[in-house]
Every structure is written in structure tokens, then in C-alpha cells.
Amino acid sequence: MNGKGKKVGLIITVLLIVVFLIYAVKWINHRMKYAISDAVFVESDYLSNIGFNRVSGRVVQLYKKESDEVKAGEVIAKIDDTDYKLQIEALEKEIEALTYQKKQLESQLQRVARETDINESISALTVEEISKKLESLKAQKDQIESQIKLAKKDEERYRNLLEKGLVAKRKYEEVHTNLEVLEKQKLAIEKNISELKVSMEKSKKSVEYAKTQKSITEELQNQINAISSQIESLLKKKQDLENQLQYTELKAPFNGVVAKKFVSIGDVVKAGQPVYAILKSDSFYVKVLLEETKLEGVKVGNKAYIKLDAYPDKTFEGVVESIDVASAAKFALVPRDISAGEFTKLAQRIPVKIRITKGDISLLRVGLGGEVEIEKSR
Numbered sequence: 001m002n003g004k005g006k007k008v009g010l011i012i013t014v015l016l017i018v019v020f021l022i023y024a025v026k027w028i029n030h031r032m033k034y035a036i037s038d039a040v041f042v043e044s045d046y047l048s049n050i051g052f053n054r055v056s057g058r059v060v061q062l063y064k065k066e067s068d069e070v071k072a073g074e075v076i077a078k079i080d081d082t083d084y085k086l087q088i089e090a091l092e093k094e095i096e097a098l099t100y101q102k103k104q105l106e107s108q109l110q111r112v113a114r115e116t117d118i119n120e121s122i123s124a125l126t127v128e129e130i131s132k133k134l135e136s137l138k139a140q141k142d143q144i145e146s147q148i149k150l151a152k153k154d155e156e157r158y159r160n161l162l163e164k165g166l167v168a169k170r171k172y173e174e175v176h177t178n179l180e181v182l183e184k185q186k187l188a189i190e191k192n193i194s195e196l197k198v199s200m201e202k203s204k205k206s207v208e209y210a211k212t213q214k215s216i217t218e219e220l221q222n223q224i225n226a227i228s229s230q231i232e233s234l235l236k237k238k239q240d241l242e243n244q245l246q247y248t249e250l251k252a253p254f255n256g257v258v259a260k261k262f263v264s265i266g267d268v269v270k271a272g273q274p275v276y277a278i279l280k281s282d283s284f285y286v287k288v289l290l291e292e293t294k295l296e297g298v299k300v301g302n303k304a305y306i307k308l309d310a311y312p313d314k315t316f317e318g319v320v321e322s323i324d325v326a327s328a329a330k331f332a333l334v335p336r337d338i339s340a341g342e343f344t345k346l347a348q349r350i351p352v353k354i355r356i357t358k359g360d361i362s363l364l365r366v367g368l369g370g371e372v373e374i375e376k377s378r
Contacts, residue, residue, distance in 0.1 A: 034373040035298050039289035039349060040306065042368040047259060052079060055247045056270045059263055066261050070252040070278060077250040077275050084127030086243045091238045095231055102227045109220040129202045134193060141189045144182055151179040198282050259366070283355060284364045289328055289349035296300040297376030298323065304354045308370035316359030320374060324351040336374060 050256045057079035064076045161167040260277035263269055286306050290298065300323065306316040327348040354372065356364075 007308065011024075014177050019168075024271075033376060035290060035294040035376055036371065036373050037288050037290050037294065038369075038371045039371045040308075040372045041287045042364050042366055043168070043285055043287045044279050044366050045285065046256070046283040047277060047366060048253060048280075049262075049271045049277050050253060051249065051275045052077075052250055052269060052271060053247045054271050055079065055084075055244050056273075057081075057083070057248065057268065059265050059267050059269060059275075062261065062263070062265055062275075063278065064258050064261070066258050068258045069257055070258060072252055072254045074252045075249045076252050076258075079250075079269065081245055081248040083247060084241055088241050088245065090237060091241065093235055095238070097232050098227050098231050098234070102224055105224050105227070106222055109217055109224065113217045114166040130196050134200070134306070135206065137189050137193050137196065141186060141193070143188035144186045144189065148179065148186060151182050155179045164277070164329045216345050222245045250275060254278070254280050255282075275365060279366060282361070284361055284366075285321065286316075286354040286356060286372060288352040288354060288374070289351045290374075291347045291349055292327070293347055295323075295350055297378070298352065298374050299377050302375045302377060304372055304374045306354070306356070306359075306370055306372045307365075308368050310365070310368050310370075311363060314359065314363070316356050318354040318356040318358075320352060322353045326350075 037132055059077065060080050061078040062076075063078075064070060070076055154175050155172075158167055158172045162169060162172040256278045259279045262274045262276065269275060286304070298320065300320050302320045304318045304320060306318060308314070308316070328351055329348060352374070354374075
């Protein structure tokens, strides 16, 4: 019996050794085929703190709470917009008043410009006509003065002859009467010339007045231009306020989930102050801090299998997307100082990014840990 018992024990021992060796070989082979690490963290490319752009005020609505899903462009919060609406309303009334004033000035400008053109044309034409009449009357005056000069000589000659009894008195009277008529004609022409000169002065003044009216039209045009510039400035200001009014509604920048709510209704927030932290739905990836001793054979495109501590019965698949060019310690808050030499040999860890290609992404949460196995290239 003892001999048989020893044989059974030996067989069991051998079997256990064989099983152990088989397991050990498989374990070693698995370790050779895969780079394995438990320094695994779920991260996201898009975890954004968002707030109101350009505007500040009291929060009146928060439409989402933590873990709620959001859609791109969806309104998720609102601040009090009363002040912005009142400012826009005041600007609209001011613009309306200035627009009315501008139309009134434009109508006045058109009327003054039309009247000025007409008056200037009439006055210029009158001056020209009077000048021609004056020239004609001066010519007539010169002609009559010549006739009067001859008539005076005739009157003096006939008066001498009458005194000597050589001509009839009637003939002398005819000559004398002719002289008086010519002198009266001269006086009439001189009176007409005097009146025309007065008219000429009035016409010239009318021309000057028309020119003055032109300066008024220029002044009106300057006023219109100034009001137009003012209206344009107010329209730009109104547009800016309308943009700010739109910014009183906070919209989700992309599809995702609310990771954190930073404020409550009634809080006064500043422009740019975070209101929500939003995580983009399809932005999850796995970050692995892989020891430098396991980096050999790990390349971009290699398959990876991830198990998370939160879901031990589920396996996620992915591919290596990138391998950092520097160790994690290089960018630590307190980097290692090796200027005095290394006294403790530590395996450095290289960040490796794995993009998940298979698995229920809705289960993922930023910060979850687990284990990863990355296939090595031969």
C-alpha cells in the first residue's frame, strides 16, 4: 500500500509540475506577445469648461444638471437679458428719431437747392438783360445828345435870324420845340438808365443771395452727413448689443454629457467664468503609462485589449493611436533633477494613447482605471 501511495503521490506531483510548467510557459508566452500594464486611465480629448461669452449677469436658468446629455447648439443656461433689451430699445428709438430728422433735412435740402438754382438762373438772366438794355439806352442817349447839339446850333441860328426879321416866328418855334423834345427824350432815357442801374444792383444782390443759399445747402448736406455717420455708429452699437443678447443664452458646443455644474440659479457670473464642464460623447480614449522596459514591439496601430476595474466582466478593444516622445516624468509638476547623477534606478513610464474601437462607450467615465494588454509587433 505504501508503495502504491508513493506512486500516486509521485504521479500527482508530476502532474502538478506539468500543469505548472504549461501555465508558466503560457504566462511567459503571453507576456512576450503582449505589453501589459495596470497604469491605465480613461481620458477624453474634449472636456471643456464653458461659460458665457462677452457678457456677465445673474443666472436665471440652468436647463441641465450633471450627467445630462446635451446636443450641439442646445441652450443649456441663460442669464438675465433685461438690461441688454432695454439698451437695444433705447437705441432703436434714438435711431428712429435721427432717421426722421435726416429725412426732414433732406427734404429741406432739396427745396433750398431747387429754389437756389432757379433764383440764381433768373437773377443771372436778369442781370444780362439789364446790361443789354443799359447798353442800348446809352447808345440812344449818345445819339440824342448829338441831335441836341445840332438842335441847339439851329435854335441859336434861327433866333438870330428871327431878331433880324429874316425868318418867320413860326419857323423858329418849330426849331425851338424840336430842341425841347430832344432834351425831354434825353431826360427820359437818363431816368430809365437810373432805374435800370437800381434794378441791376438788385439783380446782383439776388445773385449774391443765391450764392449764399448755396452755402446753406452745403451746411445742410454736412448736417445730413453727420447724422448719417451717427446713425451708422448707433446701428453698429445696436448690432453689438444684439450679439451680446444672443450670448445671454449659453449653448452646448458639441454633443456630450454634463460632467460638472459650477454655478446655481441666482449666481452672478462674469464673462468666461465656467458654468458647465461638458464631455464630448465620442472623445474617450485610454491613456497608458507604459514602463520603458515594455515599450519594445509596441507600435502605432497595434491592437489593445482593455479591462476596467468598474466592469471586470467586459473587455474593450482598441488600437494604439500615439506614443509620446517624452516620459511622463518630464512634464511632472516637480521633474527629476539628474544634474547630480542618479542614485536610484527607476523604470520610466511613456504615455501611450489607445483609441477605443469596440465596446459600450456609454459605460466609460473619465478617470476610470483598469488593465491593458497591447499586442507587440514581431
